[in-house]
Amino acid sequence: MAWNPNRPYDELPPLPPAQDLETGPVLKQCIRTRTALADLNQSADFLPNKELLINILPLLEARASSEIENIVTTTDRMFRSSVLEKEPSDPATKEALSYRKALYEGYQSMRERPLCTATAETICSVIKGIEMRVRAVPGTTLQKAGTGEVIYTPPVGEDLLREKLANWERFLHDHGDTDPVVAMAAAHYQFEAIHPFTDGNGRTGRILNLLHMVSTGLLSSPILYHSRGIIRRRDEYYENLIAVTADGAWEPWVLYVLEVVEESARWTYQKIDAIRTLRRKTKRQVREQLPKIYSAELLDVIFHQPYCRIVDLVEAGVAKRQAASTYLQQLVEIGLLAEEKVGREKLFIHKNFLELLLDESDPKP
Ligand SMILES: Nc1ncnc2c1ncn2[C@@H]1O[C@H](COP(=O)(O)OP(=O)(O)OP(=O)(O)O)[C@@H](O)[C@H]1O
Numbered sequence: 001m002a003w004n005p006n007r008p009y010d011e012l013p014p015l016p017p018a019q020d021l022e023t024g025p026v027l028k029q030c031i032r033t034r035t036a037l038a039d040l041n042q043s044a045d046f047l048p049n050k051e052l053l054i055n056i057l058p059l060l061e062a063r064a065s066s067e068i069e070n071i072v073t074t075t076d077r078m079f080r081s082s083v084l085e086k087e088p089s090d091p092a093t094k095e096a097l098s099y100r101k102a103l104y105e106g107y108q109s110m111r112e113r114p115l116c117t118a119t120a121e122t123i124c125s126v127i128k129g130i131e132m133r134v135r136a137v138p139g140t141t142l143q144k145a146g147t148g149e150v151i152y153t154p155p156v157g158e159d160l161l162r163e164k165l166a167n168w169e170r171f172l173h174d175h176g177d178t179d180p181v182v183a184m185a186a187a188h189y190q191f192e193a194i195h196p197f198t199d200g201n202g203r204t205g206r207i208l209n210l211l212h213m214v215s216t217g218l219l220s221s222p223i224l225y226h227s228r229g230i231i232r233r234r235d236e237y238y239e240n241l242i243a244v245t246a247d248g249a250w251e252p253w254v255l256y257v258l259e260v261v262e263e264s265a266r267w268t269y270q271k272i273d274a275i276r277t278l279r280r281k282t283k284r285q286v287r288e289q290l291p292k293i294y295s296a297e298l299l300d301v302i303f304h305q306p307y308c309r310i311v312d313l314v315e316a317g318v319a320k321r322q323a324a325s326t327y328l329q330q331l332v333e334i335g336l337l338a339e340e341k342v343g344r345e346k347l348f349i350h351k352n353f354l355e356l357l358l359d360e361s362d363p364k365p
């Protein structure tokens with residue numbers, strides 16, 4: 001029976017796909033993608049303060065990922081809430097921070113068990129802020145934005161969904177000699193086509209992609225700014241997903257995912273490089289203008305997040321409270337930081353760093 005967008009796609013075939021995914025063009029693109037990932041891993045390894053990436057990239061990823069659902073949230077707000085350790089009051093910022101938390105928790109869970117359906121349930125629950133389990137009731141459809149026209153109806157019935165997820169899970173861990181990045185592309189289609197949850201499937205799926213890349217060794221930690229690439233090519237994302245379902249068009253889908261991963265890896269690589277350059281420049285400036293207060297630890301604090309507080313210096317062992325406050329004032333005087341009062345707290349904004357992180361434009365070649 002021909003596939004019909006209005007009917008639950010219970011016939012969704014299991015993985016691996018019947019056709020060979022590793023066509024000539026796919027293998028060529030695969031080399032480019034793997035090279036970009038290797039470069040990214042290497043540059044991350046050389047960064048003096050790795051925590052920075054674990055802190056910041058998931059925030060960018062979170063913002064971008066939330067934007068896919070057209071949630072207007074600013075990175076700035078996320079950084080603030082995150083450094084103030086306060087529950088953000090607006091739902092958009094809250095949602096973006098939940099995405100970061102979901103990524104962390106998923107990453108942590110890999111120490112205890114390999115990626116599986118339960119991991120997906122955990123991730124989706126953190127994203128949505130309520131317990132999310134595999135769908136037990138029918139009624140979930142994917143609709144075209146604006147028109148409401150149904151473009152896809154995922155399979156129905158908890159048992160059937162769990163059966164399909166069990167196949168997806170097996171494929172994650174055993175895909176024969178298929179390249180892991182190609183396998184990730186196939187698994188991502190499958191997860192989205194199963195559409196296990198009533199909402200949050202896209203975000204959960206993108207986090208799973210990152211974790212899958214970590215588990216297969218393609219990434220040394222989940223630091224790829226993956227969602228950026230997808231958002232920028234969102235129409236293609238949807239078209240290619242549909243084409244696999246409607247026409248078995250795997251090649252364009254796999255190529256698309258591989259290209260997006262390559263672009264994201266290159267972008268992240270360049271961002272890390274720009275951070276490293278700024279860090280060097282800032283180090284020189286502080287050493288020259290404030291030689292008495294310069295320390296590597298101080299530099300670490302102002303490059304940990306674009307905002308900091310006096311207590312962050314104290315906790316990092318840079319100085320006691322009184323001195324820490326003076327240090328920050330001096331950094332304000334040389335124009336590196338800007339001071340701002342937020343309630344009873346004083347926030348110090350590392351302007352150049354924030355600007356660098358907010359800049360979404362393509363890096364200069
Ligand atoms: N034709 C399709 N077949 C299967 N999956 C699709 C199709 N079109 C879109 N999708 C997937 O469904 C996701 C949207 O589903 P859902 O609303 O549950 O996820 P979300 O996380 O809330 O949204 P978003 O991905 O937009 O942030 C898309 O991100 C995409 O991954």
Ligand SMILES: [Mg+2]
Pocket residue numbers: 069199200201
């Ligand atoms: Mg949604």
